Structures are given as structure tokens and as C-alpha cells.
Amino acid sequence: xxxxxxxxxxxxxxxxxxxxxxxxxxxxxxxxxxxxxxxxxxxxxxxxxxxxxxxxxxxxxxxxxxxxxxxxxxxxxxxxxxxxxxxxxxxxxxxxxxxxxxxxxxxxxxxxxxxxxxxxxxxxxxxxxxxxxxxx
Amino acid sequence: xxxxxxxxxxxxxxxxxxxxxxxxxxxxxxxxxxxxxxxxxxxxxxxxxxxxxxxxxxxxxxxxxxxxxxxxxxxxxxxxxxxxxxxxxxxxxxxxxxxxxxxxxxxxxxxxxxxxxxxxxxxxxxx
Numbered sequence: 001x002x003x004x005x006x007x008x009x010x011x012x013x014x015x016x017x018x019x020x021x022x023x024x025x026x027x028x029x030x031x032x033x034x035x036x037x038x039x040x041x042x043x044x045x046x047x048x049x050x051x052x053x054x055x056x057x058x059x060x061x062x063x064x065x066x067x068x069x070x071x072x073x074x075x076x077x078x079x080x081x082x083x084x085x086x087x088x089x090x091x092x093x094x095x096x097x098x099x100x101x102x103x104x105x106x107x108x109x110x111x112x113x114x115x116x117x118x119x120x121x122x123x124x125x126x127x128x129x130x131x132x133x134x135x136x
Numbered sequence: 137x138x139x140x141x142x143x144x145x146x147x148x149x150x151x152x153x154x155x156x157x158x159x160x161x162x163x164x165x166x167x168x169x170x171x172x173x174x175x176x177x178x179x180x181x182x183x184x185x186x187x188x189x190x191x192x193x194x195x196x197x198x199x200x201x202x203x204x205x206x207x208x209x210x211x212x213x214x215x216x217x218x219x220x221x222x223x224x225x226x227x228x229x230x231x232x233x234x235x236x237x238x239x240x241x242x243x244x245x246x247x248x249x250x251x252x253x254x255x256x257x258x259x260x261x262x263x
Contacts, residue, residue, distance in 0.1 A: 019141065022148030029155035046235040048242035054164045100164055109190075109237050110230030116254070120171045130166040131238055 038075045040064045046105035047134035054128055059096045065103035069111055080114060087122035102130040167241055169252065184221050190240055192231035205239060212247035223251045
């Protein structure tokens with residue numbers, strides 16, 4: 001006297017749309033991905049509130065200034081003297097260059113100011129002081 | 137004749153994992169400023185300039201009066217309301233920390249100042 005199974009409904013998770021979901025996520029990540037281009041130098045960026053995103057990455061040049069005064073332009077370690085030549089060449093290649101200045105928060109302002117003067121002489125006038133977001 | 141699609145999600149998920157791992161969030165943000173061109177110095181009427189000084193210790197002074205950083209925004213906003221053509225001239229000591237400079241610049245921007253000039257530190261020995 002076996003109990004008869006009441007329903008013959010097959011329990012199965014439909015997997016047909018799995019691929020669609022996966023591809024949707026895939027496209028999202030593909031679109032939102034940007035790769036790290038330069039490692040730079042280790043700096044602790046200061047924090048600020050009124051910050052803006054730089055929309056175009058293409059015109060961006062990164063300048064790192066570390067606590068001990070090392071300067072690095074797009075992964076090339078450089079000196080203050082050769083910075084001007086380097087930046088004016090960049091400006092000739094792309095006059096729309098924006099400089100993202102990534103200086104450590106402990107750097108004395110004099111150092112930053114020197115770099116800014118060099119940038120001015122080189123004609124790189126659009127500068128963005130890279131910061132992190134401050135809470136509150 | 138049918139293309140087998142059973143492993144399609146596997147392929148897709150593999151790619152997802154790749155992109156997840158390699159993704160870095162877009163992090164280029166900061167305070168923008170346009171520097172003046174060399175030799176492009178303009179004479180501005182004295183009444184349209186507001187000097188903001190930062191000394192080596194990180195103290196901030198607006199037109200000669202020391203203002204705590206928390207009150208700087210209100211102070212500058214008040215001056216801007218009184219004179220919308222005001223240009224903020226930010227003068228920071230060489231020895232001051234960059235962090236202080238960014239803090240002050242941030243406060244100025246929060247106060248609504250759009251015309252900010254960052255003067256280079258004065259040459260040692262005075263002008």
C-alpha cells in the first residue's frame with residue numbers, strides 16, 4: 001500500500017534566462033570599468049567636500065608629489081627642472097591637457113607652489129587638486 | 137543542428153568575474169582651478185580683492201583678522217554677498233601644509249567663491 005504521489009509537478013529552476021542576466025551584468029561592468037593606468041607614488045591625498053569629477057580622462061596628466069618631495073609625472077620620476085620641458089611638450093601635443101595634482105597632504109605648500117609656477121610657465125593652466133571625499 | 141548554449145552563462149560569468157576583479161572605480165576627483173597665464177597680470181581695484189592668508193602654523197586670516205577655519209566659509213560668503221565681484225587672493229606660507237591649503241580652498245569654494253587667485257609665496261626677504 002504505497003502512498004501515491006499527489007502531484008507530478010516537476011521542480012526545476014528555469015535557467016534559460018541565466019545567460020541574459022549574466023550578459024547584462026557583463027555589459028555593465030565592461031562599460032563602467034576603467035583600468036588603472038599609472039601606479040604613481042604612495043601619497044595620502046587630502047580631503048575636501050566641494051569636489052568635482054574630471055569628466056575626460058583622455059586629457060589627464062597626473063603629477064604626484066610625495067612627502068619627501070619626489071615628483072612623478074605619469075609614472076616617470078622627474079625633477080623640478082625637467083618638469084617644465086616635459087609639460088610644455090605635453091601641452092604642444094595636447095593643448096587641452098588637465099593636470100591632476102596628487103600631492104600628499106603633508107607636503108609643504110612651497111613645494112606645490114613651485115610645481116604650480118612651473119606648470120604656469122609651461123602653459124598647463126588647468127589644474128585639479130586631487131582629493132578624497134570628506135564626510136559631512 | 138543547434139548551437140549548444142548550456143555553457144553560455146559559464147562563459148559570461150567568467151567574464152564578469154574578470155571585470156569585477158579588474159574594475160577600479162573612477163577616482164579622479166578634486167578641486168579644479170585655472171591658473172593665470174604667465175604675464176597675464178591684471179590690475180584689480182583694491183576694493184575687489186579679499187586677501188586670505190595662511191601662515192606656517194596653519195592659521196587663517198581674512199584681511200588681517202584671524203578666522204577659525206570653521207568660520208571661514210561664513211566670513212567669505214558674507215564678503216561675497218557684499219561685493220559679488222570680489223576676487224579671493226589666497227596667500228599660503230611655504231611651510232604650511234598642503235592639507236591646510238586644500239581645506240581653505242575647499243571652504244572658499246563652499247562659500248561660493250569662483251574667482252580665486254593663488255598667489256605664489258612671497259620671496260624670502262620681502263618684496
